Amino acid sequence: xxxxxxxxxxxxxxxxxxxxxxxxxxxxxxxxxxxxxxxxxxxxxxxxxxxxxxxxxxxxxxxxxxxxxxxxxxxxxxxxxxxxxxxxxxxxxxxxxxxxxxxxxxxxxxxxxxxxxxxxxxxxxxxxxxxxxxxxxxxxxxxxxxxxxxxxxxxxxxxxxxxxxxxxxxxxxxxx
Amino acid sequence: xxxxxxxxxxxxxxxxxxxxxxxxxxxxxxxxxxxxxxxxxxxxxxxxxxxxxxxxxxxxxxxxxxxxxxxxxxxxxxxxxxxxxxxxxxxxxxxxxxxxxxxxxxxxxxxxxxxxxxxxxxxxxxxxxxxxxxxxxxxxxxxxxxxxxxxxxxxxxxxxxxxxxxxxxxxxxxxxxxxxxxxxxxxxxxxxxx
Numbered sequence: 278x279x280x281x282x283x284x285x286x287x288x289x290x291x292x293x294x295x296x297x298x299x300x301x302x303x304x305x306x307x308x309x310x311x312x313x314x315x316x317x318x319x320x321x322x323x324x325x326x327x328x329x330x331x332x333x334x335x336x337x338x339x340x341x342x343x344x345x346x347x348x349x350x351x352x353x354x355x356x357x358x359x360x361x362x363x364x365x366x367x368x369x370x371x372x373x374x375x376x377x378x379x380x381x382x383x384x385x386x387x388x389x390x391x392x393x394x395x396x397x398x399x400x401x402x403x404x405x406x407x408x409x410x411x412x413x414x415x416x417x418x419x420x421x422x423x424x425x426x427x428x429x430x431x432x433x434x435x436x437x438x439x440x441x442x443x444x445x446x447x448x449x450x451x452x453x
Numbered sequence: 454x455x456x457x458x459x460x461x462x463x464x465x466x467x468x469x470x471x472x473x474x475x476x477x478x479x480x481x482x483x484x485x486x487x488x489x490x491x492x493x494x495x496x497x498x499x500x501x502x503x504x505x506x507x508x509x510x511x512x513x514x515x516x517x518x519x520x521x522x523x524x525x526x527x528x529x530x531x532x533x534x535x536x537x538x539x540x541x542x543x544x545x546x547x548x549x550x551x552x553x554x555x556x557x558x559x560x561x562x563x564x565x566x567x568x569x570x571x572x573x574x575x576x577x578x579x580x581x582x583x584x585x586x587x588x589x590x591x592x593x594x595x596x597x598x599x600x601x602x603x604x605x606x607x608x609x610x611x612x613x614x615x616x617x618x619x620x621x622x623x624x625x626x627x628x629x630x631x632x633x634x635x636x637x638x639x640x641x642x643x644x645x646x647x
Contacts, residue, residue, distance in 0.1 A: 289494070292508040293635075295487035299509065300516025302479045307521055309472055311457030312536045314480055316564035317588065324589040341595040350466065359470045361567055363477020368568030370478070371485035382575040383492045383560075390575075397492070397579035398586075400559020401566065404552050405587020408563065409595075410602065411548025413538060415562040416480075418545070419510065422538035424517035426612040426623055429540030436549025437556060444557040445499035452496055 283376025303420055312356070313421025317408035319361035321345055326352035341409070357417075385452040396451065407437075456524070460534040481568050490568035492560030492576055499557055502645050504638040511631045522624045542605035559583065 306313050325345035329336035329352060336346040345352045352358075372378045384393035408414045411433050413422070419437070422430025455461045459469055487509050488494040497503025524530035556562055559580045561569055566584065569577025591598065613623045 289488035289505075290486040292487050292505040293512050295483050296509040296512025297516045298486075299480065299483040300513035300520070302476060302483060303513060303517040304520035304524075305479075306476050307517070307535050308456045308524065308530055309458050310469065310476075311460035311534050313517075314476070314564075316562070316567065317584070320563060320584050320588045321592070324585060324592055327589070328592070339592065339595055340599065341592045354466075354470065356469060356473045359473035360477035360480070361564070363474040363479075364481035364484070364564060365477075365567045365571040366474070367478035367481025367483075368485040368490055369481075369571040371482045372490065372568075372572035375486070377485070378573055380573040380575070383569075384576070385493075393576055394579045397559045397561070397566075397576040398583035400555045400557075400561075401563075401580040401583020401585075402587035402590070403555030403558060404563060405555075405584045405589075406591045407548045407550070407552030407555055408584075409548070409588055409591040410598065411545045411552060412541070414552060414564070415510075415556075416564045418538060418549075420513055420517070423510075423514045424521065425535065425537045426518070426620075426627070427538045427540060428607065428610045428612060428615050429542070429545040430538055431612065432540070432542060433545045433549035433552070436546045437553035440550040440553030441499050441557040444554045445496065448557060449500065452493065452500070 282379035286377045287375040299420075300424070303424060306421075307425075310356070313417065313425070314360065315357045315413065315417035315421065316361055316364070317405070317414040318357040318417055319355065320405065321409070322348070322352040322355040322358050385450070387453075388451045392451070396448075411436075456530045457534050460531075480564070481571070484565055484568045485572060489565045490561075490572050490574070490577065492569065492574075495562075495565065496557070496560045501641050504642055507634060507638050511634055515628055515631045518624055518627060522620065526621075537609050537611065540607040540610040541603070542607060544602055544604065547601075555587075 303313055322345045325342040328342050329346040336342045382390045382393050411418060418430045418433040484490060487505060494503055495506060498506035525532040561580050563584050566577045566580035570581050613620045
């Protein structure tokens with residue numbers, strides 16, 4: 278197992294510098310590909326791929342999965358699937374060189390490991406449902422559509438942050 | 454050569470997947486460098502103790518927005534060939550709210566969870582699994598959702614169209630709002646540190 282956590286990991290970089298860098302990556306995607314970034318779309322494609330592998334007939338009969346499973350090249354050669362694999366690679370390489378590669382479960386001092394894993398699992402499942410309905414997430418809607426001034430993307434952002442600020446106070450104890 | 458390059462046939466779909474890996478890796482690198490692979494840092498946004506999310510997202514949006522606007526203005530980028538996510542008013546507001554509740558609960562979003570998982574964090578891996586399960590189950594139950602999914606469809610609908618303002622005016626407006634938000638973020642963080 279690789280575990281490269283330096284005794285003193287590098288401090289995080291400036292958020293504005295990283296933000297401008299991320300903006301340039303997004304701009305490069307517009308210029309090179311004519312599309313932006315995404316994350317939840319890769320989950321939709323891979324879920325469609327799994328359903329299509331287990332039961333091709335039900336993937337074809339389901340209008341949501343059929344769109345991804347029937348895409349040219351199939352669900353596994355989807356652009357966002359490769360892009361999200363790249364995200365994991367970029368995150369891994371960055372964490373490695375910063376000495377931040379470490380097997381751990383991030384949690385509050387009074388939250389058990391199991392409770393934190395359940396929060397993450399449940400939060401992910403809820404986000405999955407929301408992303409299906411919204412046709413995207415913080416990457417495909419907020420960043421990509423936000424910078425292209427799509428009304429739906431800004432509505433998504435408003436809905437997401439409003440709800441997060443309503444729910445977060447209920448969970449404050451989990452983090453302190 | 455006119456941009457978007459792929460849209461004008463500069464390369465094929467196989468090369469596009471290589472581009473996807475490279476673009477994704479740069480995206481993941483930026484997220485990890487800023488600490489967005491850490492749920493503890495990310496939830497600071499919701500408790501107003503660490504506003505990295507706001508600073509990072511807004512500076513990325515403004516950078517890409519200004520870049521797309523000016524490249525379009527000087528004729529290097531054909532904006533009619535850049536895919537703008539379409540609008541469904543109520544599904545996206547509701548989906549956004551559901552998403553936001555899950556975001557506060559899980560502490561990471563779909564993209565940042567992949568960075569967290571890749572840097573060894575178990576909570577990131579659990580969130581990736583939950584996200585996959587959530588999309589799978591919602592997809593399986595899609596027929597119960599289908600009617601609401603398609604209501605209030607507006608097609609490609611942008612803020613300049615909605616506000617009846619020129620593109621450049623909305624770009625300037627969003628940039629101004631971002632600069633105010635950055636000042637507010639520094640003030641809130643400074644007050645917290647004091």
